[in-house]
Amino acid sequence: MAERTTVLFITNAELSQASVNLAAAAALATDEDFDVHIASFEGLAPLTPAGVTFHALDGKSFKDIVQEKGFEFLPRHAPGVAGAIKSYKDTLPLLMAPWDSDDYFVIYDSCVSIIKEIKPAVVALDFLFGPGADAVNTLKQRHVFMSPGVYKDHAVHMQPRLQFAWKYPVVSSGFRVPLALSEILPNIYLIYNLIKISYFMPRVTDFIKARNDRGIPGNLSTKYNMFDFNLLYLTQGRPQTDFALDFIPDNLIGCGPILPPFEPLEKADPELAKWLVRRPTVIINMGSHVTYKGNQIGEVLSTIQEIVNRHPNIQILWKCPKPSKEEEQPTVDKDLFGDRIRILSWLPSTPVACLTASKSILAYVHHGGSNSFHEAIGAGVPQVVCPVWIDTYDFARRVEMIGVGVRGNDNAAPYVKSDEFVTALERVVGNSAEADKFRETAKRISEQVGWVDSGRKIAAQHIKEVALEA
Numbered sequence: 001m002a003e004r005t006t007v008l009f010i011t012n013a014e015l016s017q018a019s020v021n022l023a024a025a026a027a028l029a030t031d032e033d034f035d036v037h038i039a040s041f042e043g044l045a046p047l048t049p050a051g052v053t054f055h056a057l058d059g060k061s062f063k064d065i066v067q068e069k070g071f072e073f074l075p076r077h078a079p080g081v082a083g084a085i086k087s088y089k090d091t092l093p094l095l096m097a098p099w100d101s102d103d104y105f106v107i108y109d110s111c112v113s114i115i116k117e118i119k120p121a122v123v124a125l126d127f128l129f130g131p132g133a134d135a136v137n138t139l140k141q142r143h144v145f146m147s148p149g150v151y152k153d154h155a156v157h158m159q160p161r162l163q164f165a166w167k168y169p170v171v172s173s174g175f176r177v178p179l180a181l182s183e184i185l186p187n188i189y190l191i192y193n194l195i196k197i198s199y200f201m202p203r204v205t206d207f208i209k210a211r212n213d214r215g216i217p218g219n220l221s222t223k224y225n226m227f228d229f230n231l232l233y234l235t236q237g238r239p240q241t242d243f244a245l246d247f248i249p250d251n252l253i254g255c256g257p258i259l260p261p262f263e264p265l266e267k268a269d270p271e272l273a274k275w276l277v278r279r280p281t282v283i284i285n286m287g288s289h290v291t292y293k294g295n296q297i298g299e300v301l302s303t304i305q306e307i308v309n310r311h312p313n314i315q316i317l318w319k320c321p322k323p324s325k326e327e328e329q330p331t332v333d334k335d336l337f338g339d340r341i342r343i344l345s346w347l348p349s350t351p352v353a354c355l356t357a358s359k360s361i362l363a364y365v366h367h368g369g370s371n372s373f374h375e376a377i378g379a380g381v382p383q384v385v386c387p388v389w390i391d392t393y394d395f396a397r398r399v400e401m402i403g404v405g406v407r408g409n410d411n412a413a414p415y416v417k418s419d420e421f422v423t424a425l426e427r428v429v430g431n432s433a434e435a436d437k438f439r440e441t442a443k444r445i446s447e448q449v450g451w452v453d454s455g456r457k458i459a460a461q462h463i464k465e466v467a468l469e470a
Contacts, residue, residue: 004032004033004034004035005033005034005035005121005464005467005468005470006034006035006036006037006118006119006120006121006467007025007028007034007035007036007037007120007121007122007123007124007463007467008037008038008039008114008115008118008120008122008123008124009021009024009025009036009037009038009039009040009123009124009125009126009146010038010039010040010111010114010123010124010125010126010129010132010135010136011038011039011040011044011125011126011129011132011146012040012041012061012062012126012128012129013040013041013042013043013044013061013062013063014061014062014063014289015047015288015371016148016289016369016370016371017126017128017129017148018040018044018047018126019148019258019259019260019371020146020147020148020234020236020258020371020456020459021038021124021126021146022038022044022047022048022049022260023258023259023260023261023455023456023459024124024146024234024258024456024459024460024463025038025049025052025124026049026050026051026052026260026261026456027261027456027457027459027460028460028463028464029049029050029051029052030051031460031464034464034467035053036051036052036053037052037053037054037055037118037120038052038053038054038055039054039055039056039057039110039111039114039132040054040055040056040057041056041057041059041060041061041064042056043061043063047260049260049261055114055118057107057110057111057114058106058107058109058110059099059103059104059106059107059110059131060099060103060107062098065098065099065103066094066098071094072291073289074091074289074388074389074390075087075090075091075389076388076389076414076415077090077091077172077389077390077414078413078414079172079173079174079175079387079393079413080173080174080186081173081186081189081190083172083174083414084170084171084172084173084174084190084193084194085190085193085197087171087172087389087390088172088193088194088197088198089197089201091389091390092194092197092198092390093197093198093201093203093204095128096130096198096204096220097130097203097204097207097220099131100207101206101207101210101211101214104130104131104207104210104211105214107131108131108134108135108216110131111131111132111134111135111136112135112138112139115135115136115139115141116139120141120467121142121467121468121470122142122143122144122463122466122467122470123136123141123142123143123144124143124144124145124146124234124463125143125144125145125146126145126146127145127146127147127149127233130220134211134216137216137218138215138216142466142469142470143231144231144232144233144234144462144463144466145231145232145233145234146234146258146459147233147234147235147236148235148236148258148370148371148374149235149236149237149370149391150235150236150237150241150242150254150370150398151235151237151242151243151245151248151252151254152168152237152242152243152245152394153235153391154227154233154235154252155227155245155247155248155249155252156168156245157227158227158247158249159245159246159247160246160247163246164191165184165187165188165191166179166184166187166188167179168243169183169187169393169394169397170187170190170191170194171194171390171391171394172190172389172390172391172393173186173187173190173393174387174393174396174397174413175187176397177243177397177401199219204220207220208220227249227252229249229251230251231251232251232253232462232466233251233252233253234253234255234258234459234462234463235252235253235254235255236254236255236256236257236258236370236374236455237252237254237255238254238255238256238448238449239254240402240445240448240449241256241373241374241377241398241402241445241449242254242398243397243398243401253458253459253462255454255455255456255458255459255462256374256377256378256449256450256454256455256458257374257375257377257378257449257450257452257455258374258455258456258459259350259352259371259374259375259378259452259453259455259456260350260456261453261456262349262350262352262353263349263353264353264356264357265348265349265353265354265356265357266357268348268349268353269348269349272342272348272354272357273357275315275339275342276317276354276357276358276361277357277358277360278315279313279314279315279340279360280313280314280315280360280361280362280429281314281315281316281317281358281360281361281362282307282314282315282316282317282361282362282363282365282425282429283316283317283319283351283354283355283361283363283364283365284300284304284316284317284318284319284320284365284366285319285347285351285364285365285366285372286319286365286366286367286386286388287366287367287369287372288321290367290388291321292320292321294415296415296416297320297330298330299415299416299417299418299421300318300320300330300416300418300421301330301332302418303416303418303421303422303425304316304318304341305332305337305341306418306422307422307425307426307429308337308340308341310426311429311430314340314362314429315339315340315341315342316340316341316342317342317344317354318330318341318342318343318344319344319345319346319347320343320344320345321345321346322345330343331343350375351364351372351375352375352378352379352452355375355376355379355381356379356452361379361381362381362382362428362429362439363381363382363383363384363405363425363428363429364376364379364381364382364383364384365383365384365385365386365408365425366383366384366385366386367385367386367387367388367392368385368386368387368388368391368392368393368394368395368396369392369395370391370395373385373395373398373399374455375452376404376442377404377442377445377446377449378446378449378450378451378452378455379446379451379452380442380443380445380446380447380451381442382404382405382428382435382438382439382442383399383404383405383406383428383442384405384406384407384408384424384425384428385399385405385406385407385408386407386408386409386413386416386421387407387409387413387414388413388414389414393413402441402445403437403438403441404438404441404442404445405428405438405442406424406427406428407424408420408421408424408425409421409424410424
């Protein structure tokens, strides 16, 4: 038997980053000519796809560090100038340099050791995982970047005529596309603050110095560095689902939704699968990192009850994690609503399994994370987005721009208020020409991007080609 070609994925353990890596690894592992490995923190091990070898990295994951320091996983912020600047101060330095230098070097050394041991033909690297990026650069290891993001995330600064300043909204702002005339100066002001705060905060500059003192050259090795035209970037972008850009470099590849394979819901949870096909269904899933605080459970519950009251044929599935100490677990009056409202603390399978379990899923309500957006895109389901931080505001704009849904919290962001949430949901699930158009557009775009399966296969094919060049 011929020697197999080895590919190593290196990724953060949080699914917001790891999901596209798990997906591509699963697709690649179906080819017997490839020996596929994943290196990440121990928490990701149970999700290792069949046929893939897992290697536990030493050190603490991003989630471990956040919990240890008593931070929110990602602090919410409002859109607009004040909210965006808050995110630059509170969140971006944490994303760029979550680890203290000693913790960072433990992970970096572990990455170096695993690469030397496995000797991969290519490393597929989570583009936000600094220790892995430093390891491949130090070792001069052939690599490609895996990104859950889209074209704008990586190429907005390359657009001609300084369009990043006057046409496209800076991250966290929530501004329109193209920018309104009144938003251009605030956008430029935010770009200045983004650079000043993110790169020149003492936490970041001290960390860069510690890396340099250790012999690791240059700035932080993440997407916030300059784009490398010699490397492949595999993203979930497609022209049908992103803001229109005048220039997309040839090495910035749009694969469409890069989603892990999943067990059909009728196998994972036959009872829930039967329930989903009974009536047209709205699924509410704000992601694993969004917590309900203050009166948020009450606002969502009021919205659900109002929609169910208005539409006797509609049912709603709400994934509501265990509430914070200040909130009580939501309950529903069975005498009033019967079994038309289900509240689960976790989903028995992936969101995509639920979204594809019935042909009558009316809407997917989520926080605007890239993976949630692309799950709905792949499944062909209209969306209601309630953004909470950073890039989720961009995804809310994308949903509106491409015609697959609406934003659910225009005035209340980063929280929700029942009155406007009901109005937004009604636009998507109601018996209107607009709602019909959302459904038609969502299904058409899903077909254009290859449903829920093709993105991971496209990513795997590109990784194969780079590996075989080695």
